[in-house]
Amino acid sequence: xxxxxxxxxxxxxxxxxxxxxxxxxxxxxxxxxxxxxxxxxxxxxxxxxxxxxxxxxxxxxxxxxxxxxxxxxxxxxxxxxxxxxxxxxxxxxxxxxxxxxxxxxxxxxxxxxxxxxxxxxxxxxxxxxxxxxxxxxxxxxxxxxxxxxxxxxxxxxxxxxxxxxxxxxxxxxxxxxxxxxxxxxxxxxxxxxxxxxxxxxxxxxxxxxxxxxxxxxxxxxxxxxxxxxxxxxxxxxxxxxxxxxxxxxxxxxxxxxxxxxxxxxxxxxxxxxxxxxxxxxxxxxxxxxxxxxxx
Amino acid sequence: xxxxxxxxxxxxxxxxxxxxxxxxxxxxxxxxxxxxxxxxxxxxxxxxxxxxxxxxxxxxxxxxxxxxxxxxxxxxxxxxxxxxxxxxxxxxxxxxxxxxxxxxxxxxxxxxxxxxxxxxxxxxxxxxxxxxxxxxxxxxxxxxxxxxxxxxxxxxxxxxxxxxxxxxx
Numbered sequence: 001x002x003x004x005x006x007x008x009x010x011x012x013x014x015x016x017x018x019x020x021x022x023x024x025x026x027x028x029x030x031x032x033x034x035x036x037x038x039x040x041x042x043x044x045x046x047x048x049x050x051x052x053x054x055x056x057x058x059x060x061x062x063x064x065x066x067x068x069x070x071x072x073x074x075x076x077x078x079x080x081x082x083x084x085x086x087x088x089x090x091x092x093x094x095x096x097x098x099x100x101x102x103x104x105x106x107x108x109x110x111x112x113x114x115x116x117x118x119x120x121x122x123x124x125x126x127x128x129x130x131x132x133x134x135x136x137x138x139x140x141x142x143x144x145x146x147x148x149x150x151x152x153x154x155x156x157x158x159x160x161x162x163x164x165x166x167x168x169x170x171x172x173x174x175x176x177x178x179x180x181x182x183x184x185x186x187x188x189x190x191x192x193x194x195x196x197x198x199x200x201x202x203x204x205x206x207x208x209x210x211x212x213x214x215x216x217x218x219x220x221x222x223x224x225x226x227x228x229x230x231x232x233x234x235x236x237x238x239x240x241x242x243x244x245x246x247x248x249x250x251x252x253x254x255x256x257x258x259x260x261x262x263x264x265x266x267x268x269x270x271x272x273x274x275x276x277x278x279x280x281x282x283x284x285x286x287x288x289x290x291x292x293x294x295x
Numbered sequence: 296x297x298x299x300x301x302x303x304x305x306x307x308x309x310x311x312x313x314x315x316x317x318x319x320x321x322x323x324x325x326x327x328x329x330x331x332x333x334x335x336x337x338x339x340x341x342x343x344x345x346x347x348x349x350x351x352x353x354x355x356x357x358x359x360x361x362x363x364x365x366x367x368x369x370x371x372x373x374x375x376x377x378x379x380x381x382x383x384x385x386x387x388x389x390x391x392x393x394x395x396x397x398x399x400x401x402x403x404x405x406x407x408x409x410x411x412x413x414x415x416x417x418x419x420x421x422x423x424x425x426x427x428x429x430x431x432x433x434x435x436x437x438x439x440x441x442x443x444x445x446x447x448x449x450x451x452x453x454x455x456x457x458x459x460x461x462x463x464x
Contacts, residue, residue, distance in 0.1 A: 008347060008348060008351075011348075011351070012347075012351050012377075012381060015351060015355045015373075015377055016374065016377060018355075018370070018373075019355070019358075019370040019371075019373045019374035019377060020370070020374070021370070022362075022368075022369045022370030022373070023368050023369070023370040023371060023374065023415070023419050024419075025369075026368035026369045026370065026419075027368055027419040027420055032363075032369050035363060035369070036363055036364075036369075039360070039363035039364050040363075040364060043314070043315075043363075043364050046311070046315055047315060047318055047319055050315045050316075050319040051319050054319045054320045
């Protein structure tokens with residue numbers, strides 16, 4: 001019994017010594033990679049198969065605390081989802097608007113107009129005019145009847161009736177509207193009248209004018225026009241010559257059914273500052289998609 | 296005192312099973328605090344049932360096996376569990392046929408092994424442990440270990456009785 005007790009003590013001391021040696025070696029940098037690898041190789045498959053057995057158990061236990069709250073959690077997530085979705089929509093609208101504003105700024109910078117920006121409130125014949133929109137600026141912002149309204153792409157229309165905080169804008173495509181224009185290439189004058197969503201009609205002052213398809217029309221001082229000069233209006237798409245006079249179809253630069261960010265021109269530019277500004281030089285990036293959308 | 300080969304085999308199987316249960320179930324239970332330590336309970340139960348030889352042997356090899364599949368230095372848990380098995384094995388006598396003492400011993404062993412682990416860890420110059428967090432999770436872990444005790448201790452005791460060398464009794 002005594003000898004077995006001594007052997008036991010020796011064994012214990014030996015095992016402790018092994019532990020200490022292992023610890024010392026490990027902390028000295030020996031990482032026992034091989035032994036650990038072998039252990040993982042032996043243990044890994046056992047653990048994996050055990051996992052496949054016990055995972056449902058673990059999932060069950062980890063699900064237990066949530067049993068009551070899962071439904072409310074799902075509801076909360078759904079709400080959040082809807083919120084995020086609407087935010088996403090809003091942000092895309094906002095980015096479009098900021099883009100429009102930026103281009104409007106570029107355009108206005110070229111024309112040296114003094115403008116107040118406006119946003120379309122509502123749209124359509126319900127206002128009493130056939131083609132008109134209501135914008136969110138009025139006399140409080142310096143808007144007066146007859147002022148020109150533009151967008152980044154070109155001419156939109158003219159203030160018909162300015163209230164304190166809102167104004168009604170008659171669009172240039174209204175059948176009752178006629179705009180004095182100038183052919184940018186030749187400087188010839190003429191009148192453009194609206195026809196709703198159909199092409200506008202250009203009637204040159206000179207029946208023998210050499211207007212061509214592709215010519216750019218800008219607003220110009222003709223007749224009783226009160227439009228600010230130098231605003232691009234549209235492009236001639238088709239010219240028909242008859243004996244009496246020439247007429248042409250005009251494709252407007254502005255897409256009148258998607259008006260949003262506009263600007264009211266507060267000052268008519270002085271003749272010296274008038275320049276030919278076209279979408280191709282001022283607001284080309286936006287002009288292309290909006291024309292595409294119009295077709 | 297001789298150790299029968301069958302006892303070694305049973306001990307080895309017990310260690311492997313305990314390791315698997317520990318890594319796949321107990322370490323992953325979504326319980327607050329630190330995880331329950333089945334290995335520690337196994338070592339304590341072995342020492343209670345088989346005395347110092349069983350406690351030291353099971354402690355050393357259980358710890359070594361756990362060290363091999365863990366990240367901490369090799370020999371760390373082996374030393375800790377060896378110490379636990381040695382100390383618990385010496386107080387074998389009063390624990391027979393009692394539920395109360397194994398529970399107290401497991402609780403004390405859980406705290407002591409934790410402290411010993413941290414001390415050795417610091418002694419060999421490693422400082423990677425966030426011991427404050429570990430310490431905060433200790434009471435729960437002790438509680439879980441205590442709850443495991445009534446399941447593990449009787450089973451180990453029964454197995455040990457069957458393996459006991461007939462000549463001893």
